[in-house]
Amino acid sequence: MVREAALTAASRPRVTSQTSNMLRFLLVKLAQLVPTFIGVTIVAFAFIRLLPGDPILLMAGERGISAARYAELQAQFGFDRPLVVQYWDFLKGLLQGDLGDSLVTHSPVTGEFFSRFPATLELSLFALAFAVIIGLPAGVLAATRRGKLLDHTVVGVSLTGYSMPIFWWGLLLIMFFSGTLGWTPVSGRISFMYFIDSVTGFMTIDTLLAGNWDAFLSALHHLVLPSIVLGTIPLAVIARQTRSSMLEVLGEDYVRTARAKGLSNFRVIMVHTLRNALISVVTVIGLQVGLLLAGAILTETIFSWPGIGKWMIDAISRRDYPSVQGGLVLIAFIVMIVNLLVDVAYGVINPRIRH
């Protein structure tokens, strides 16, 4: 009893020190986000203004606009004020959660962004699932058959996948699977037959909530090609990372020991090697989020997917300043938060990082 109490007392400070370590780690990471975030707002604000092109003149087109009306619109949008003042207003609004109104639709940018974000997130999650489900086993198989035909195939295919131009790849798949074979729908999120009320914004979930099984299948069917296209590059990255990380672990002494102990090959690979190799793979998977959001811009354009990628492209081409700067900041913010979560997860998995 006495011994037990002593043990508990001894372990208490250790737990506290672990928690405070974790807390300090988290606070440092959060503090690091602040300058990054300010940098992002400056880049987002400057980026669209550095592009040549005046939103008002673009709106007017060949028909033109009178000097008086031009000045009026400049004043209305606040473009006649010094850039520093415009930036300050943008920052002030941002802190209050107000990113201004779109110049084109006159609706609040935040609303426009978040009404489309679930579509992008849904596509990204399916793409990531596709990348992990195929990429992980491919990497493991390649590592266990190092130097064999399968290894060369995985390395070669993943290199091709990594360098694939998304636009070309998307059109190629559409032409073959939708055009020639007719297996998949060409584009869109769901068949025009179904108009499902948006509850979560995730078509797969909303169709289930509506109890419409056919609509759910249609939503899944529409996800196939875009997920493959968007997931191709992450798949290549994950397969390569898994392979190299597996090879590294396979060379460790304890793996040799495990084999010497007569454990089955399957057990050595799945339990002793893969679990340790996964640490770096998980980080890489987390880092794909930024890549997925960037890839979504092209994928959504090809597949007429109503997400933020397509919305951003439209906003940039119309020089819709509030939408572009607001959209960029929100995307950057999301990527930063995900990266933070990955850092934290990594810290939890691998305590050495925290120190």
Added chain:
Amino acid sequence: MKKTLLAASVAAAVMATTPVMAKTLVYCSEGSPEGFDPSLYTAGTTFDASSKTVYNRIVQFTPGTTEVEPALAESWEVSDDGLEVTFHLRDDVKFQTTDYFTPSRGLTADDVIWTFERQMDENNEYYKLANGGFEYFNAMSMGELIESIEKVDDHTVTFHLTRPEAPFIANLAMDFASIHSKEYEEQLIEQGNPEQANQRPIGTGPFQFVDYREDAAIRYQANPDYFRGQQPIDNLVFAITSDAQVRYQKLRAGECHVMPFPNPSDVDAMKSADDIQVLEEPGLNVAYFAYNTQQPPFDQVEVRKALNMAVNKEAIIDAVFQGAGEVAKNPIPPTMWGYNDDIEDDPYDPEQAQQMLEDAGVEDLEMDLWAMPVQRPYMPNARRTAELMQSDLAKVGVTANIVTYEWGEYLERSKNEDRDGAVILGWTGDNGDPDNFLGVLLGCDGVGGANRSQWCYEPFDELIQKAKTLDDQAERAALYEQAQVIFKEQAPWNTIAHSTVFMPLRQDVTGYTVDPLGGHSFEGVDIEE
């Protein structure tokens, strides 16, 4: 007898229980609408989704032409001095009944007055809401033109104008003049939600709005109370598909029935496909090459003529338009009334062109050749056109330096009166009236603005100013034909091309008419069973 009765009642029962399949037409539109209030916008994509489906105007363009015909107004008359235009409205027009609005009355003069008041009366709530941002209404100078609008009785309305202006009636057929329901919009103002008019529109048109999923699809259903009778299709869906290649694949796969703006390179394949038909029509547009007639040596007619003769326009049609266009000889397109077909184009003759330049004392000419940075309905690839022109001009000893700017910048800079060289640009007609080309693009008022050749030539300007004030279309047409003769003699532009509009449809779609003004309307369109 009994047997027959029994059979009839069984058949009736079966018919009653078998659901009738609703006919749905899917249109793969090229982009998202900016909103559903056509008075606020200038883009064709927005008009297709709003004014062409949900709304009507007092007058309209006869489908497939640029002629104006009655719509919500049965007839109209113009006073002798041209300052009063009185419209007699139909008395059988109802506004749409939807789950968000039930009209208590049909269309009256109040709705017509409201439609224009909201775009010109600073005290109107909608004017305040949009901050006067009715860009098309403003661009057509409607605010300056309309002095007042008077309600004569419930179905008669008179526009009092500040000056006689013949194109005024055609202006009323344009999308910004779509008639809104005063009752609906006043209700919205009362509810403190006037913005809803731009999200859930109410009009008198053939289709009523059901739902819009941002960037994905818009759904309409046939308006059962439509004054011309119910549409043959039950539902209309706009499936928003921004990539032309993807639209084509959707059409092939039967995922849509109609698609606009195909890639010119796909048209041949479409024409040879069994289940696709391709309609084509010359577009109401012109692509031109405008010299700055105020700057030497382009101030000399002979130089401009010589440069016109140096350019092989047929080669541009083949290489850039890939056959989807025709060489332009006049500044207005051939589908427009008043087009002078007797005019002969400047022949392609580099040798004579070189001789004419020498005679004019022009040697080693170096000039800027402005190429637009964007694709437009009248010009698929300005850069490629500029390169072809550059090599043609080199053959007559002219060095052309291709310059380009970002689109907004290009439009602005090309307006400058002291700008060097010549500009590739074009125009798509707004209202089918020749004045919309000749007056806007070549009139003296446009110098330093839309008149990119900075050309102010009295004999020409007198003709177009006079034509604008006449009411009789035949008289006006005669004046415009004369004006085109002067244009050709003076050559402020090299007229390059009129592009062709292609509309690929599934083979089973009937009743579709290509709109020369570039819109897409589904009134009267059917799908064969």
